[in-house]
Amino acid sequence: MIKNILRIAGTMVLPALLIWGCSGSGTVHEYSVNDLNITLEGPLFEGPNQGQYSLEIDLKSILGDAYQEGMLISDARLTSATVAPGDSLGFGMVRSLVLSFASDDAEVAMQEVAFKNPLPAESSSVALDVAPDAELGTLVSGGTVYLVLDADLAEDFYDGNRSFKINLTLDLTVKS
Amino acid sequence: MLRKLSLWAASALIAVTSLNFELQESPGDKLIGVWEPSNGRSRIKIDKIGTKYYGRVVWLIEPNDPETNLPKTDKNNPDAALKNVPLKGYRMLKDFVYQTDGTWSEGTIYDPLNGSTYNCVIKMKDKNTLDIRGYIGVQALGRTDVWKRLATAPAKK
Numbered sequence: 001m002i003k004n005i006l007r008i009a010g011t012m013v014l015p016a017l018l019i020w021g022c023s024g025s026g027t028v029h030e031y032s033v034n035d036l037n038i039t040l041e042g043p044l045f046e047g048p049n050q051g052q053y054s055l056e057i058d059l060k061s062i063l064g065d066a067y068q069e070g071m072l073i074s075d076a077r078l079t080s081a082t083v084a085p086g087d088s089l090g091f092g093m094v095r096s097l098v099l100s101f102a103s104d105d106a107e108v109a110m111q112e113v114a115f116k117n118p119l120p121a122e123s124s125s126v127a128l129d130v131a132p133d134a135e136l137g138t139l140v141s142g143g144t145v146y147l148v149l150d151a152d153l154a155e156d157f158y159d160g161n162r163s164f165k166i167n168l169t170l171d172l173t174v175k176s
Numbered sequence: 177m178l179r180k181l182s183l184w185a186a187s188a189l190i191a192v193t194s195l196n197f198e199l200q201e202s203p204g205d206k207l208i209g210v211w212e213p214s215n216g217r218s219r220i221k222i223d224k225i226g227t228k229y230y231g232r233v234v235w236l237i238e239p240n241d242p243e244t245n246l247p248k249t250d251k252n253n254p255d256a257a258l259k260n261v262p263l264k265g266y267r268m269l270k271d272f273v274y275q276t277d278g279t280w281s282e283g284t285i286y287d288p289l290n291g292s293t294y295n296c297v298i299k300m301k302d303k304n305t306l307d308i309r310g311y312i313g314v315q316a317l318g319r320t321d322v323w324k325r326l327a328t329a330p331a332k333k
Contacts, residue, residue: 102271131258152264
């Protein structure tokens with residue numbers, strides 16, 4: 001009887017231990033980037049207009065001395081995103097902002113990661129509402145991520161460009 | 177002599193400009209533009225991000241929710257955190273890769289009416305007409321809609 005219980009427990013627990021041991025939980029590193037400049041090139045029209053920024057994510061330079069060959073990003077979550085105007089126009093005529101991540105990898109889909117709708121009036125900087133379930137590991141592990149900012153404008157804007165500065169913080173789970 | 181030099185310089189400039197233009201243009205870029213689905217209730221602008229193509233809603237025949245009279249949001253999005261994202265501007269075509277057979281595939285189309293995302297393939301029948309086929313699993317199980325290119329920027333609503 002005891003033998004049978006031990007046998008059953010062994011068949012259930014051992015594979016679980018093996019899977020846990022092989023995968024590991026990884027270590028979480030906070031990664032922040034500031035003042036990323038995204039420009040919406042004019043002429044701009046009433047409604048949504050997009051700008052993009054190509055962000056290189058190099059694990060070796062992020063981790064510095066802690067980096068070891070073979071390390072990779074297994075998971076990534078956006079924990080905060082703030083946007084400030086990059087020009088003297090402020091947030092004038094901007095109704096809402098949506099931030100998405102995209103990649104050149106055909107296997108990896110674009111994801112909306114944060115937004116603010118509506119934009120608070122007269123604000124000098126705005127913290128976007130982050131989608132906590134957006135799993136970005138495969139997006140950022142490729143090295144290059146396109147940050148896409150959609151700004152919904154209340155009016156046409158023909159006189160040049162609009163620019164915004166973005167600060168991001170991501171939790172990167174790194175495995176050996 | 178000076179005239180010959182000017183002609184040579186002009187030819188060289190034209191050649192360099194044409195070469196530069198050719199380098200920037202990709203055959204898949206003919207998809208870029210503003211398109212109208214067959215029901216005429218929205219207009220979608222297709223752009224390129226990196227090497228892939230994306231389409232977002234730039235015009236809605238009914239931009240406001242009749243119940244709230246506020247701009248429509250993506251209230252059927254399965255991700256609760258994204259239900260307040262404005263529908264105007266929503267990127268409903270995502271991640272299309274231009275293929276050597278002249279189609280754009282590997283992408284998805286999102287239906288905001290039910291919050292569902294489908295696999296999708298785009299074929300260009302002629303330069304102003306697209307066949308947009310959304311499907312689940314295999315292409316045979318799907319529906320095709322015909323989109324027309326708009327020659328001008330969408331009208332204000």
